[in-house]
Amino acid sequence: MMQTMDLARTRAAVDVDIRNVDLSYGVNHVLKDVSLRIKPGEFFAFLGPSGCGKTTLLRLIAGFNRADRGDVLVGGEDVSNLPPWKRDVGMVFQSYALWPHMSVAQNVAFGLEERKVPKAEVVRRVQAALDLVGLGHLADRKPSQLSGGQQQRVAVARTIVVEPKVLLLDEPLSNLDAKMRIQVRRELRDLQQRLNLTTIFVTHDQEEANAICDRIAIMNDGVIQQIGTPVELYEKPANLFVANFLGAANVIAGKIEGRSFVMGEGLQVALPEESHPPTNARLVIRPHFLKVDHAPPAGSLPAVVSHIEFLGANVRYGLTMGDVSLSVDAPFQSSTALYKPGEQVFVTMPLDKGAWLAV
Amino acid sequence: MTQAVLSHKRPRGRRASATPGQIGLALAIAAFFVVFLAAPVATVVYVAFTEKGTGAFTLINFVDFARTDLFIRSFWNSIYASTMTVVVASMIALPLAYITTRFDFRGSVLIQTLAFLPLIMPPFVGAVAMLLLFGRNGSINLLLDDYFDFKIPFMEGLNGVIFVQSIHYFPFILVNLSTAMRNIDRSMEEAAQNLGSSGFRLFRRIVLPLAMPGYVAGASLVFVKVMDDLATPLLLGVKDMLAPQAYLRVTSVGITDPMGYVISVVLVLIAVLCMWLWARAVAGKDYNTEQRGGGGLAKRSMKPHEKWIAYGVVLLILLLVLAPHISLLLLSFATVWSFSPLPDAYTTAHYTRVFSESFDYIKNTLIYSSLAGLIDIIIGGAIAYLVLRTKLIGRTWLDWAASAALAIPGVVLGIGFLRAFYDVQLPGGRPLATMWIMIVLALAVRRLAYALRACYASLQQISVSLEEAAESLGATKLRSARKILLPLMVGGILAGFITSFATAAVELSATLMLVQSSDDAPLVYGLYVFMQSAAGRGPGAALGVIAVLLVAACTYLSHLVIERTQSAKGAIQ
Numbered sequence: 001m002m003q004t005m006d007l008a009r010t011r012a013a014v015d016v017d018i019r020n021v022d023l024s025y026g027v028n029h030v031l032k033d034v035s036l037r038i039k040p041g042e043f044f045a046f047l048g049p050s051g052c053g054k055t056t057l058l059r060l061i062a063g064f065n066r067a068d069r070g071d072v073l074v075g076g077e078d079v080s081n082l083p084p085w086k087r088d089v090g091m092v093f094q095s096y097a098l099w100p101h102m103s104v105a106q107n108v109a110f111g112l113e114e115r116k117v118p119k120a121e122v123v124r125r126v127q128a129a130l131d132l133v134g135l136g137h138l139a140d141r142k143p144s145q146l147s148g149g150q151q152q153r154v155a156v157a158r159t160i161v162v163e164p165k166v167l168l169l170d171e172p173l174s175n176l177d178a179k180m181r182i183q184v185r186r187e188l189r190d191l192q193q194r195l196n197l198t199t200i201f202v203t204h205d206q207e208e209a210n211a212i213c214d215r216i217a218i219m220n221d222g223v224i225q226q227i228g229t230p231v232e233l234y235e236k237p238a239n240l241f242v243a244n245f246l247g248a249a250n251v252i253a254g255k256i257e258g259r260s261f262v263m264g265e266g267l268q269v270a271l272p273e274e275s276h277p278p279t280n281a282r283l284v285i286r287p288h289f290l291k292v293d294h295a296p297p298a299g300s301l302p303a304v305v306s307h308i309e310f311l312g313a314n315v316r317y318g319l320t321m322g323d324v325s326l327s328v329d330a331p332f333q334s335s336t337a338l339y340k341p342g343e344q345v346f347v348t349m350p351l352d353k354g355a356w357l358a359v
Numbered sequence: 360m361t362q363a364v365l366s367h368k369r370p371r372g373r374r375a376s377a378t379p380g381q382i383g384l385a386l387a388i389a390a391f392f393v394v395f396l397a398a399p400v401a402t403v404v405y406v407a408f409t410e411k412g413t414g415a416f417t418l419i420n421f422v423d424f425a426r427t428d429l430f431i432r433s434f435w436n437s438i439y440a441s442t443m444t445v446v447v448a449s450m451i452a453l454p455l456a457y458i459t460t461r462f463d464f465r466g467s468v469l470i471q472t473l474a475f476l477p478l479i480m481p482p483f484v485g486a487v488a489m490l491l492l493f494g495r496n497g498s499i500n501l502l503l504d505d506y507f508d509f510k511i512p513f514m515e516g517l518n519g520v521i522f523v524q525s526i527h528y529f530p531f532i533l534v535n536l537s538t539a540m541r542n543i544d545r546s547m548e549e550a551a552q553n554l555g556s557s558g559f560r561l562f563r564r565i566v567l568p569l570a571m572p573g574y575v576a577g578a579s580l581v582f583v584k585v586m587d588d589l590a591t592p593l594l595l596g597v598k599d600m601l602a603p604q605a606y607l608r609v610t611s612v613g614i615t616d617p618m619g620y621v622i623s624v625v626l627v628l629i630a631v632l633c634m635w636l637w638a639r640a641v642a643g644k645d646y647n648t649e650q651r652g653g654g655g656l657a658k659r660s661m662k663p664h665e666k667w668i669a670y671g672v673v674l675l676i677l678l679l680v681l682a683p684h685i686s687l688l689l690l691s692f693a694t695v696w697s698f699s700p701l702p703d704a705y706t707t708a709h710y711t712r713v714f715s716e717s718f719d720y721i722k723n724t725l726i727y728s729s730l731a732g733l734i735d736i737i738i739g740g741a742i743a744y745l746v747l748r749t750k751l752i753g754r755t756w757l758d759w760a761a762s763a764a765l766a767i768p769g770v771v772l773g774i775g776f777l778r779a780f781y782d783v784q785l786p787g788g789r790p791l792a793t794m795w796i797m798i799v800l801a802l803a804v805r806r807l808a809y810a811l812r813a814c815y816a817s818l819q820q821i822s823v824s825l826e827e828a829a830e831s832l833g834a835t836k837l838r839s840a841r842k843i844l845l846p847l848m849v850g851g852i853l854a855g856f857i858t859s860f861a862t863a864a865v866e867l868s869a870t871l872m873l874v875q876s877s878d879d880a881p882l883v884y885g886l887y888v889f890m891q892s893a894a895g896r897g898p899g900a901a902l903g904v905i906a907v908l909l910v911a912a913c914t915y916l917s918h919l920v921i922e923r924t925q926s927a928k929g930a931i932q
C-alpha cells in the first residue's frame with residue numbers, strides 16, 4: 001500500500017465518526033456531547049468563534065487530546081485509545097511546526113523514515129510531494145529561508161507525503177496575507193480533490209469555509225450548532241447563533257395569527273402558502289431579500305430610514321417600523337437615488353425567502 | 360509641514376551620531392579593558408613567546424612544554440577530567456531535564472532550585488568534605504567494606520576531581536538544556552508524533568537537536584570551569600593538571616619562569632576553542648520557536664510506576680548534590696571525624712575560632728566583592744546603554760571584550776596581573792601588583808559579563824519611546840537617561856550587582872595568585888589555607904558554611920529583587 005510514489009491515491013477515502021465526545025480542561029468544559037460524521041473524501045470545516053473548541057476537537061482526532069467520554073472512529077476503526085503516532089491521521093499545524101534544524105527535504109522525509117520506507121523510495125516520494133505543492137526546487141533550503149506561503153506548502157507536503165487516512169488543517173491560512181489566502185485555499189481544495197482525501201479544515205473565517213468546503217459544522221461554546229452545506233446553513237439556519245454568525249440577518253420576533261405573521265405593534269405580513277411556522281416564531285431574513293420603495297407596493301409596510309451605510313456595491317439602510325428595526329441592502333445605483341435619514345419608505349418582506357425559528 | 364520634516368529626519372538623524380559624552384564614556388571603558396584585560400593577557404602571551412632575559416622571540420618554551428612529561432601528562436589529565444566531567448554531568452542533567460520538561464512533576468521546582476547550588480559554593484570547598492564521605496576511608500566506603508567487602512575509588516586521583524566537579528557543575532547543563540527544551544514550541548514535537556514518531560526516537564530526532572545549542576552552551580561552560588579550577592585538584596592531592604601546574608610554577612619557581620606562561624597560553628587556547636565551538640553550535644540556530652499558545656513541550660502526567668522511578672532518580676541525585684553541603688556542615692561541627700561513618704562528637708568551637716581569628720577574611724571578602732560588583736554595574740550599565748541606545752561605531756567591541764573576559768581562565772588573568780603590574784612601582788617601592796585593589800580589579804574583570812547581562816536584560820525591556828517622550832519634552836540625552844532609564848533599570852542593575860558580588864565572593868582561581876599577605880586575603884583564600892591541613896579542616900568547614908550562607912542569602916536576595924521589579928513592571932503596564 002506504500003509503494004505508490006506519485007501520490008495518486010490508490011487507497012479509498014475513509015470516514016471520520018465522532019460519537020458523543022465530552023472533554024474538559026480541569027473545570028473548563030470545552031467539548032459538550034459532540035457528535036458528527038464526516039463522509040469519505042469530504043472537505044469538511046469546523047467553523048466557530050475564537051475559543052469555541054475547534055482546535056481542541058481537531059487535536060482530539062489527531063490524538064493529542066483525550067476525551068473524557070465518547071469515541072473517535074477513523075475508517076470504522078476506534079482510535080480513541082491509540083497514541084498520535086499510531087493513528088495515521090495527518091495534521092498541518094497552524095504554526096506549520098517546521099523543524100528549523102532540518103532542510104525542507106528532511107522535513108518532508110521525516111514521516112517516511114519513521115515508517116521505514118526504503119531510502120530510494122523516500123527520495124522519490126519527497127520529490128513528488130514537493131513537486132505537487134510546487135516547491136521541488138527548494139528542497140535544500142532551511143524553513144527559515146522560505147516565505148510564509150512556501151512554509152505552509154512545505155507543511156502540507158510533509159503531511160500528505162505519508163498518505164494519511166485523514167488530513168487535518170488547523171487554520172492553515174491564518175499566517176498568510178489576504179491575497180495569498182485566496183490563492184492557497186484554492187490550491188488546497190484542488191489538492192484535496194486530486195488526492196480524494198478526507199479533510200477537516202478549522203477556521204473562524206466563514207467566507208473561507210463557504211468557498212472551499214463541502215460541509216461545515218458550526219460550533220459555539222463547545223456545542224455543535226448545525227451541520228450542513230454552506231448554502232443550507234445560510235438559507236436555513238437552525239438557530240439564532242448560526243443565523244447571526246453567517247452574515248448579516250434580520251431576526252424579528254412575532255406571532256402567527258391566522259395566515260399572517262404579526263410583529264411589533266400589530267404590523268402584519270401575509271404568510272405564503274407552503275409556510276407553516278410555529279405560533280410563537282422568529283423570522284430570520286437576510287437584508288438583501290428586503291426591498292425598499294418610495295411608493296407603497298401591495299403588501300408592503302411603511303418605515304422610516306434611520307441611517308445609511310455605504311458598502312460599495314450595496315447600500316445598507318437601517319429602518320424603523322414602529323418598535324421593529326430592520327436592515328435592508330439595496331444595490332447602489334447613483335448618489336441621487338439614495339434614501340435619506342428621516343425619509344418615509346415602504347418595505348416589502350418576501351417571507352418565502354426567510355427561515356423560521358421557534359422562540 | 361514641520362511634522363513631515365521631523366518624521367523624515369528622525370530615523371536617520373537621531374541616533375546616527377554620538378555625543379561627545381558618549382564617545383568619552385566608550386573611550387574610558389575601552390581604556391579599562393586595555394589596561395586590565397588586554398595588557399595582562401598580552402603580557403602572558405609575550406612572556407610565553409620570548410626568551411627569558413633577552414626578550415627575543417622564541418618557540419623554545421613551547422618545545423620545552425612538549426618535551427616535559429609532567430606537562431604533557433597534565434595536559435591530557437586536564438582534557439580527560441574536563442571531558443569526563445561533562446560526560447558525567449550530562450548523565451545527571453539529561454534525565455532531570457527530561458523529567459522536568461516533559462512531565463507534570465512536582466519535584467520540578469526542587470530540581471530548578473538545584474541550579475543555584477554551584478553558584479553559592481565553589482567546588483573546592485566541598486572537595487575535602489567529600490573526602491570524608493566518599494574517600495577511601497570515608498563513610499560510604501567504610502559501610503561498603505563492612506557489609507560487602509569492597510570499596511569504590513570515588514575520590515582516587517582524577518576520579519575525585521571528576522566526581523566533585525560533575526556533581527557541582529551539572530546544573531549549568533541542566534539549566535541551559537531545560538531552558539532550551541522549554542522554548543521548543545510544542546507543535547514541533549506534535550508534528551513528529553503526528554507523522555508516526557514517538558518515544559526515544561522522537562527525543563533523539565527532534566527534541567535533542569532543537570535543544571542542542573542550549574546543551575552545548577552548558578557543556579562548554581562546564582568544560583572551561585573544570586579546566587580553570589586549580590583549588591579542587593590541589594586539595595584532592597592532584598598536581599598534574601594544567602591549572603595547578605601553572606599556579607605551582609609561578610608561586611614556587613617564580614614569576615620569571617616561562618613555563619607558567621606557556622601553560623596559561625595553552626589554557627587560553629583551550630578556552631577560546633570552547634567558546635568558538637559554542638558560538639558555532641549556536642550560530643544561525645535560534646531555535647526558540649515562536650510560541651503560539653500552550654508553550655513548551657507537551658507535558659504529560661506520569662503513570663504510577665513512572666512516578667516512582669522519577670522520584671527515585673531525583674532523590675538519588677539530590678542526595679548526591681547535597682552530599683558536599685551536608686558533609687561540610689557535619690565537618691564544621693565535628694570534633695574528630697576519621698575512620699568512622701559519622702563524626703565522633705560535636706562542638707561549636709570551630710565557629711568561635713573562625714569568628715575570633717578570621718574575621719578579617721570575611722571583612723575583606725565583603726569589601727572586595729562589593730567594590731568589584733560596583734565597578735561591574737557601572738561599566739556593565741554603560742556598555743548596555745552604548746550598545747542598545749546609541750549607534751556609536753565600535754560599540755559592540757565593548758560587549759565583545761566583556762564576553763572575552765569570561766573566556767580568560769582565572770589563573771591566567773591572575774598570572775597576567777601579577778606580571779604586568781609587578782614592575783609598576785608605587786611610591787615607596789612597593790609593586791602595584793601586591794596591592795589589594797588588584798584583587799578587586801581582577802574580580803571585576805572576571806565578573807563583568809554577569810552584570811552586563813543583567814543590565815542588558817533590564818534595558819531591553821524598556822521601550823525607547825519612554826526616553827523619546829522625555830526628549831521631546833526637552834530633556835537632554837543625559838537627563839533622560841538619568842531621570843527615565845536609571846529609575847526603571849534599578850532592579851536589573853541591583854540584580855546584576857548581587858550576582859557579581861556573590862560570584863566574586865567565592866572566586867579563587869585569580870585571587871590565589873594575587874593574595875600577598877593573609878591580612879589582605881579574602882574568605883575563600885582563608886578557606887583554602889585552612890583546608891590544606893588536617894587540623895584546619897574543622898575551622899575551614901565553619902568558614903565554608905559561613906561563605907555558603909552569605910552567598911546563598913545574596914542569591915536569594917537577587918531572586919527577590921528580580922521578582923519584585925518584574926511584578927512592579929507588570930503593575931504599571
Ligand SMILES: Nc1ncnc2c1ncn2[C@@H]1O[C@H](COP(=O)(O)OP(=O)(O)OP(=O)(O)O)[C@@H](O)[C@H]1O
Nearest residue numbers: 025028030049050051052053054055056057204653
Ligand atoms: N491546554 C489547555 N488547558 C486549558 N484550557 C485550554 C487548553 N487549550 C485550550 N483551552 C481552552 O479550551 C477552550 C477551547 O480552546 P480551542 O483552542 O479549542 O479554541 P479554538 O476554537 O481553536 O479557538 P481559536 O479560534 O482562537 O483557535 C478555550 O476556552 C481555551 O481557553
Ligand SMILES: [Mg+2]
Nearest residue numbers: 054055056170
Ligand atoms: Mg484554534
